[in-house]
Amino acid sequence: MMLTTHVLVGLALATPVLAVAPELGVPALAGGAIGGAFPDADMYTAHRRTLHFPVYFAALAVPALGLAAVAPTPATVALALFLLAAAVHCRMDAFGGGLELRPWKGTSDRxxxxxxxxxxxxxxxxIRYDGAPEDFAFGLALGVPLWVVLDGPFDLLVAAALAVSAVYAAVRKRLPDLAPVVAEVAPEPLESYLPDESEER
Structure with missing residues (x-):
């Protein structure tokens, strides 16, 4: 799924805190958004392996949520939502497509x-691949209510996430064809970060 979808899921997981403890809403939302995005920081270093821990994030989230429930502070709530959103991110990636350059072909078992x-x-x-129409629809179904409920920087974050999602979904299937073109003009230090058409991960 798209990084933006994961961020929206993290915000959705944190939003109930606004009803229970409004004063802890900002750290909860920040923790959820950052936790939703965090695993994808490994995008160019063994993606979905280096920072993706579907079991360990979940195992850490359980006691962190318990701690936040009995000792709710900005730090404990932010940490709990960070770990919960990261755990859900890693679990959600298994519901999508594989790691191949063109995941809509369904050739990868990873x-x-x-x-x-x-x-x-x-x-x-x-969800067949990141940026698929159903990925965008899922993000939209989360994002519109979030945009209505949230305010300040978080509704701006939601709006930005939806805008980026729309553009990415519109061009997703064209991106693999651009990789060789970008590789020709990219500075040498950046070439290792571009996807390899022949690579099967």
Whole structure:
């Protein structure tokens, strides 16, 4: 799924805190948004393996949520929502497509790496690939209510996430064809960060 979808999910997980403890809403929303995005910081370094921990994030989120419930502070709430959103991100990636350059072809059996079991989880392809119409629709279904409920910088974040999602979804299938063109003009230090058409991960 798109990074923006994960951010919106993180915000959605944190939004109930606004009803229970409005004074903790900002750290909860910040933790959820950052946690939703965090695993994808490994985008160019063994993506969905380096920072994706579907078991360990979940195992850490449970006691963190318990701590936030009995000792609610900005730090404990932010940490709990960060870990919860990161755990959900890693689980959600298994519901999407694989790691191939053109995931709509369904040729990869690698969705997210499970460090606990020492193996890759297979893609279920409920959302066929990042940027698929159903990925955008899911983000939109989350984003519109969030935009109505939230205010300040968070409704701006939602609006930006939806705008980026719309553009990315519109051009997603064209991006693999641009990789060789970009590789020709990219400075040498950046070439290693571009996807390799021949690489099967």
């Amino acid at each position: 969705a997210v790496y499970d460090h606990y079991r020492g193996r890759w989880r297979s893609p279920r392809r409920w």
